[in-house]
Amino acid sequence: MAINQISVFLENKPGQLAEFTRLLEQNQIDMRALSIAETQDFGILRLIVDDPYDTVNVAKDAGYICAVTPVLAIEIPDKPGSLVKMLSALGEAGINVEYTYAFLTRKKDVAYMIFRVNDPDKASEALVRSGVRPLAQDDLAALFAG
Numbered sequence: 596m597a598i599n600q601i602s603v604f605l606e607n608k609p610g611q612l613a614e615f616t617r618l619l620e621q622n623q624i625d626m627r628a629l630s631i632a633e634t635q636d637f638g639i640l641r642l643i644v645d646d647p648y649d650t651v652n653v654a655k656d657a658g659y660i661c662a663v664t665p666v667l668a669i670e671i672p673d674k675p676g677s678l679v680k681m682l683s684a685l686g687e688a689g690i691n692v693e694y695t696y697a698f699l700t701r702k703k704d705v706a707y708m709i710f711r712v713n714d715p716d717k718a719s720e721a722l723v724r725s726g727v728r729p730l731a732q733d734d735l736a737a738l739f740a741g
Contacts, residue, residue: 596729597665597715599647603640604660607633615640615659622653627735628698628709643668643698643709645736665715668730669722673706681727688721690714700738707738 605611612631619626628643644650647663654661671677685692693711700707707730712718719729730738 596667596719596731598643598668598730598732598735600664600666600709600711601642601644601647601650601654602662602664603642603654605638605640607636607638611638612640615654618653618657619644619650622649624650624653625739627739628696628707630694630696630709632694641696641709643735645739647732664711667710667712667715667718667722668735669708669710669727670705670730671708671727673704677706678708680725681722684721684725684727685710685712685718688717690718690721 603615605615616626625645626642627645630641632639632641641664642650643666651661651663669681671681682692691713693713695708695710697706697708710718722729
């Protein structure tokens with residue numbers, strides 16, 4: 596069960612991230628998680644948002660280059676060893692983790708992480724077998740509801 600991550604290419608210079616986040620604010624798009632990977636000339640802003648479809652349209656209309664990538668959002672207990680159990684299940688299933696980042700919610704005693712893997716469907720099946728249920732896009736909305 597994958598969710599949609601938006602990847603946006605930004606020039607690596609002062610003010611670019613502020614400019615893009617201002618665009619999101621002006622369009623009432625709520626960020627749930629973000630990560631930035633950078634090189635000398637550009638950065639890749641990876642976002643989990645409340646409305647991926649609207650975000651892509653807004654970004655493209657404003658001239659940004661962006662892409663949609665399926666990723667897994669996982670809830671794990673916030674205690675030592677939880678990540679090892681989950682990563683072991685993926686490794687045993689032959690799933691490669693390409694990158695990961697965490698995000699916060701108001702819920703206590705759990706951690707939330709985003710995983711980009713080489714085979715999201717196979718990864719979801721392996722995680723479910725190990726007792727971990729990937730989140731759907733609607734699950735994310737419920738996490739952030741007032």
